[in-house]
Amino acid sequence: MAESSWRSDLARTITDVSGLPDCLDLTDDERRFFTAPETHGRLSLKVPPAVARRMADTDTPLRRQFIPTAAEFETLPYELADPLGEEHHSPLPRLIHRHPDRALLLVTDQCAVHCRYCFRSRFTDGSHGAISTEELSAVESYLAAHSGVRELILSGGDALMLGDGALADILDAARRARPGIVFRVATRMPVVMPLRVTTELTRLLRAHAPLWVVLQVNHPNELDAEASHALGALADAGLPVINQTVLLAGVNDDAEVLEELFTALVRLRVKPYYLFQGDLAPGTAHFRVNLERALGIVAELRRRLSGLAMPVFAVDIPGGAGKVPLEPSALVGEDENGYQLRADNGEMYHYPRE
């Protein structure tokens, strides 16, 4: 598949309400988003035609993820434009360096689809565009001077919105600076625009191994035949693929749905890596799941899934202290002989101290 195929798919992306399929009868709440003055300055509508066709039913989880509603107008006092405090950890405009061993580079502000709960909507689809030659050269110098950086995450926006040439320039520059660096390429494109996974792309990514592809899939409905084929092509090319899911009310806040998603991913040779509690981004309260309920869902998943299929449930501490894994606690007590552990079946068991 040539680069021109996904480019023409991209050119047909729906960015205006009038471009949505007729069968997608908008609800009052959805319609209000497009007509109210508050819409100005918010993350715009962006849906690839293939995704739009799959969300005709008013209640589909795809529709909730990608069609805006007036609920986005309500910003709570503790919701922040930069909920993870990324700007405080940015030594260069596009580089986020919070942990000594890894850094994240915002290679473009463009995505193939706009997710209504995006925690980085302050940057997404802004005026930044793709990383410039000068910015990349500054990043190369920074990486050369910081020998502790072992991993570089290419993110944005969506890293695979860049063409192969631009992507190769970034990967090559980082490798020159730090020859042993491990890459992670963060993208939704294999699922929302599977034509992006060309033979040329898989060759390019493979040539820059060690390189991990980091997906975001939130509902099993996203894994149609084309997406499954694209994920198969990545795995066949020898690229390790991991997935991050965001826990979203009305989309996947159900152990059964997540069980289906994670087992489907494992079948497609994708390791479920993280399940994230929704971040405190502006206008996203309607997507967040109460933490106690979220832990209940995680406990249920633990009972149903193998270690391979079970992701780590984590919450990003608001303001930028990083992510913390959260577990329904298994260690419930101790005495002079040892510990009391609660197993996945809910029963208590003794475990010796030594």
Ligand code: SF4
């Ligand atoms: S693909 Fe990622 S960066 Fe783009 S809108 Fe969705 S969550 Fe945000």
